[in-house]
Amino acid sequence: xxxxxxxxxxxxxxxxxxxxxxxxxxxxxxxxxxxxxxxxxxxxxxxxxxxxxxxxxxxxxxxxxxxxxxxxxxxxxxxxxxxxxxxxxxxxxxxxxxxxxxxxxxxxxxxxxxxxxxxxxxxxxxxxxxxxxxxxxxxxxxxxxxxxxxxxxxxxxxxxxxxxxxxxxxxxxxxxxxxxxxxxxxxxxxxxxxxxxxxxxxxxxxxxxxxxxxxxxxxxxxxxxxxxxxxxxxxxxxxxxxxxxxxxxxxxxxxxxxxxxxxxxxxxxxxxxxxxxxxxxxxxxxxxxxxxxxxxxxxxxxxxxxxxxxxxxxxxxxxxxxxxxxxxxxxxxxxxxxxxxxxxxxxxxxxxxxxxxxx
Amino acid sequence: xxxxxxxxxxxxxxxxxxxxxxxxxxxxxxxxxxxxxxxxxxxxxxxxxxxxxxxxxxxxxxxxxxxxxxxxxxxxxxxxxxxxxxxxxxxxxxxxxxxxxxxxxxxxxxxxxxxxxxxxxxxxxxxxxxxxxxxxxxxxxxxxxxxxxxxxxxxxxxxxxxxxxxxxxxxxxxxxxxxxxxxxxxxxxxxxxxxxxxxxxxxxxxxxxxxxxxxxxxxxxxxxxxxxxxxxxxxxxxxxxxxxxxxxxxxxxxxxxxxxxxxxxxxxxxxxxxxxxxxxxxxxxxxxxxxxxxxxxxxxxxxxxxxxx
Ligand SMILES: Nc1ncnc2c1ncn2[C@@H]1O[C@H](COP(=O)(O)OP(=O)(O)OP(=O)(O)O)[C@@H](O)[C@H]1O
Ligand SMILES: [Mg+2]
Numbered sequence: 001x002x003x004x005x006x007x008x009x010x011x012x013x014x015x016x017x018x019x020x021x022x023x024x025x026x027x028x029x030x031x032x033x034x035x036x037x038x039x040x041x042x043x044x045x046x047x048x049x050x051x052x053x054x055x056x057x058x059x060x061x062x063x064x065x066x067x068x069x070x071x072x073x074x075x076x077x078x079x080x081x082x083x084x085x086x087x088x089x090x091x092x093x094x095x096x097x098x099x100x101x102x103x104x105x106x107x108x109x110x111x112x113x114x115x116x117x118x119x120x121x122x123x124x125x126x127x128x129x130x131x132x133x134x135x136x137x138x139x140x141x142x143x144x145x146x147x148x149x150x151x152x153x154x155x156x157x158x159x160x161x162x163x164x165x166x167x168x169x170x171x172x173x174x175x176x177x178x179x180x181x182x183x184x185x186x187x188x189x190x191x192x193x194x195x196x197x198x199x200x201x202x203x204x205x206x207x208x209x210x211x212x213x214x215x216x217x218x219x220x221x222x223x224x225x226x227x228x229x230x231x232x233x234x235x236x237x238x239x240x241x242x243x244x245x246x247x248x249x250x251x252x253x254x255x256x257x258x259x260x261x262x263x264x265x266x267x268x269x270x271x272x273x274x275x276x277x278x279x280x281x282x283x284x285x286x287x288x289x290x291x292x293x294x295x296x297x298x299x300x301x302x303x304x305x306x307x308x309x310x311x312x313x314x315x316x317x318x319x320x321x322x323x324x325x326x327x328x329x330x331x332x333x334x335x336x337x338x339x340x341x342x343x344x345x346x347x348x349x350x351x352x353x354x355x356x357x358x359x
Numbered sequence: 360x361x362x363x364x365x366x367x368x369x370x371x372x373x374x375x376x377x378x379x380x381x382x383x384x385x386x387x388x389x390x391x392x393x394x395x396x397x398x399x400x401x402x403x404x405x406x407x408x409x410x411x412x413x414x415x416x417x418x419x420x421x422x423x424x425x426x427x428x429x430x431x432x433x434x435x436x437x438x439x440x441x442x443x444x445x446x447x448x449x450x451x452x453x454x455x456x457x458x459x460x461x462x463x464x465x466x467x468x469x470x471x472x473x474x475x476x477x478x479x480x481x482x483x484x485x486x487x488x489x490x491x492x493x494x495x496x497x498x499x500x501x502x503x504x505x506x507x508x509x510x511x512x513x514x515x516x517x518x519x520x521x522x523x524x525x526x527x528x529x530x531x532x533x534x535x536x537x538x539x540x541x542x543x544x545x546x547x548x549x550x551x552x553x554x555x556x557x558x559x560x561x562x563x564x565x566x567x568x569x570x571x572x573x574x575x576x577x578x579x580x581x582x583x584x585x586x587x588x589x590x591x592x593x594x595x596x597x598x599x600x601x602x603x604x605x606x607x608x609x610x611x612x613x614x615x616x617x618x619x620x621x622x623x624x625x626x627x628x629x630x631x632x633x634x635x636x637x638x639x640x641x642x643x644x645x646x647x648x649x650x651x652x653x654x655x656x657x658x659x660x661x662x663x664x665x666x667x668x
Contacts, residue, residue: 052562073568085563089581098577099567150567 002063002076002153002186003028004049009058011044018044020210022058027203031180031187035197036207037233042190043158045207049188050079050156062154073102078152082159084143086131092118092142093127099150117149137168144179154186161196173199194234198222206230224348228355231282231348237311239282239348240322246349248275257281257347261297261317267344270359278352285311287346288324290332296339298322300332314338391643398422398636405632421637446638449619456530456615457598460537465591467538468545469553469583473575475546476553477561486550489543497540501607508532508608528612536604541594548593552586553579592649599646616642 004026011019019041026032034042047053049060051072060067067075086095094101096114105113118124121141131139140160147155161169177200180187191197197204198218206213206221206229214226225231231239244259246266255275257264264281290298290312297316304311310328313321324340326332349358397405398421399414425446474480481488508527516524526532556579564574580587602617609618616638623635 050566052565071568072562072565077566079563079566081559081563083557083559085557085559087560087563087578098564098569101577102564102568102573146567 003061004154004186004188005059005061006045006049007059007061009045009048009060010056011041011048011053012056017210019048019055022207022210022212024205024212024215026186026188029184029186031177031189031200031202032205033189033191033197033201033203034205034207035191035194035233036213038192040207041210042192042207046156046158046188046190050077051075076152077154077156078147078150080143080147080155080157080160082162084131084139084160084163086139086142086146088131090130091127092123092129092131092134095131095142096146096149098146113149114145117145120148121145136164137172140164140168140172148179148183152185154188155183157187157189159191160189162191162193169196176200195236198234206233224357225282226357228280228282228350228357231350235284237285237323239284240288241320242281242283242318242322243278243352244281245278246270246274246276248272257349259318264342264347265344266347266349267359270349274349274358277358279349279358280352281342282348282350283342283346285323285325287343288322289341289343290314290324290326290330290338291340292332292336293339294337296337298338298340300334300336300338302334303332312338314340316340394636394639394643397632398640400633400636402631402633421633422641424634425637425641446616446619446641449614449616450641452530452613453599453616456534456537456613457595460534461541461591461595461598463534464538464541464545464594465587468542468590469549469580469587471542472546472549472553473579476550477558486547489546492543493540497603501603504536504604505607528609530613533605533608533613533615536608537598537601540601540604541597544594544597545590548590549583549586552583552590556582589653592653596646596649599642 004024006022006024006026009019009022009024010017022041022045034045036042044053048055049062051067051070051074055068062075062077087098090098093114096117097110100110100113114127115124118127121144123138123141123145126134126138126142131142134142143160161172164172173196176187176189189200201218203215204218204221205215208229214221214230216224216226221230222234225234228241232241242257242259242262244257244262247256247258254268255266255270255272257266257279259281298314299316300312300314301321302313304313305328308328309325310330310332312324312326312330312332314324315321322340332338347359350356351358396413399417399419400411401414401416401418401420404411404415427445428447471480475486479485505527508525513523513525516522526535560578560582561574564578569577600617601615602621605613605615605618606621609615614622620635620638620642623631623638
């Protein structure tokens with residue numbers, strides 16, 4: 001009942017289009033995360049859904065109502081802000097009670113619901129404190145409780161974890177996921193942190209320059225990025241890219257990717273019409289195999305042990321060094337000559353012009 | 360050695376600084392002292408030469424004179440004056456006009472400042488233009504306003520409505536002018552406070568269904584409460600000590616304290632410095648108290664205790 005549909009949504013600020021035509025259907029009850037680099041229009045899109053920003057054109061529907069002309073408070077949404085926006089002059093109790101007070105809920109009811117929301121967020125003990133007396137994590141919970149208490153069917157969150165320290169952020173991720181499970185409400189969540197998106201989302205919307213680049217489940221986006229931008233945005237370390245072209249397969253062997261230094265056989269399923277075109281090849285570090293070899297053409301420049309695996313950066317004569325993930329017990333060290341090979345099933349080909357995926 | 364020398368130099372600098380500050384303090388405080396001490400002197404000591412640095416003949420006669428409720432009796436009029444210069448009427452007028460005019464200016468100014476801060480009403484430069492209104496010397500407007508209050512408005516209203524509305528020498532006339540002249544200050548000061556209230560607080564309130572007025576009342580105004588107090592006191596003091604407009608635009612019905620102060624003279628003895636000094640002292644006391652209050656609030660002023668700041 002709380003499905004949200006955005007149709008041809010546009011928002012201009014003077015000459016620049018912060019959001020340049022967004023079409024999106026947000027399913028009831030899903031955890032949808034919008035992710036993208038700074039300035040790509042995530043906040044603007046979210047604010048148009050919330051009603052804090054008026055679209056230049058396009059339509060927003062929540063359930064079966066067009067809400068373009070509804071006040072923010074009439075849309076049945078709850079929002080958690082980046083700076084939390086707790087009222088500094090009110091106690092935690094009054095902060096949480098604010099929405100109920102606006103609706104003139106009677107005192108006993110307010111008391112009961114605020115207590116319940118506070119308990120649910122494990123902040124029952126803080127109820128008489130001021131926001132300034134709460135730690136970052138506690139303030140975060142207060143902000144969530146203040147939203148939960150109004151029982152919205154949709155939660156909008158704009159980078160709510162960005163001001164927490166790294167450890168706390170990880171804990172809150174898990175907690176938000178639990179919360180989503182428990183409430184079964186729709187979550188629309190904005191972040192520029194791709195790891196946050198990967199770990200929490202049911203579906204991810206990747207935005208760039210006011211447009212949607214790709215919508216999909218986290219693994220789908222990781223495994224089959226629709227554009228070169230998405231491929232580069234997701235994954236740590238960043239995907240390796242090599243400039244070159246695709247050669248048609250001869251007899252006996254399939255198509256291959258060729259650059260001045262590299263000849264890489266491609267999966268047999270590579271579309272035939274790609275042959276002969278210039279097409280950058282992308283391959284993730286975990287799909288690069290390294291073997292010590294004197295005539296492989298590669299030379300290790302740097303290793304970064306991560307514990308469970310080790311990143312090996314190596315030169316191969318191309319524009320930028322490549323990176324591979326190897327076993328942490330690998331004996332490779334800086335200066336060692338290596339041969340490298342890519343897993344042909346995991347080679348991504350992109351259009352040299354627009355960056356769209358080709359295979 | 361170098362250490363000792365630098366410590367010596369440090370001490371000497373502190374010494375010089377304190378000497379200068381002490382001299383300056385003396386310079387500022389002496390007139391105040393003179394006013395207070397004169398208020399306790401008898402008529403013979405007011406202008407004696409060489410000056411009496413302190414009241415040789417300590418008396419509270421001046422205070423009894425200005426605070427009397429009745430016409431001056433035998434005893435009070437003896438060595439000073441035969442006129443009743445009671446302070447009560449002027450004190451009441453001053454309190455009434457200043458408190459009401461300051462309050463109205465505050466209410467109007469808060470809403471104007473809110474609109475300017477949030478919606479950039481009047482364009483982005485408007486906030487800087489507001490104060491230029493105050494660059495006009497009061498004397499420039501005093502006389503033209505007198506013309507309107509005493510002639511144009513009564514004449515026009517008589518022609519149009521058949522009744523003569525006179526603003527000259529009325530509470531409303533002077534009060535309205537006080538509102539107008541202090542409004543720029545209120546807007547200017549409240550702008551700096553309201554600008555400090557993060558916009559997302561209002562967004563949060565709106566998301567929870569609060570209307571503009573509710574948000575203003577429950578979120579914005581409580582957060583600028585210190586600012587409201589400081590601004591009110593500041594404007595109150597301005598009005599409290601305003602002289603020129605009151606002198607020009609009132610007489611004999613409405614009298615504010617600064618005007619009364621100036622009128623304090625008698626036919627037989629010239630300026631009555633003693634009662635004048637007593638009134639001066641009485642007028643100053645509230646200002647000093649308010650000043651102390653402002654100081655406390657100024658310190659509190661902007662530290663809202665925002666989270667993450
Ligand atoms: N009120 C405004 N006036 C003018 N330009 C704006 C306004 N709000 C946003 N913009 C512009 O619109 C673009 C998108 O902004 P938006 O805040 O949606 O980005 P974002 O994706 O949320 O970025 P971030 O990750 O930094 O929060 C930016 O180029 C920004 O400069
Ligand atoms: Mg943003």
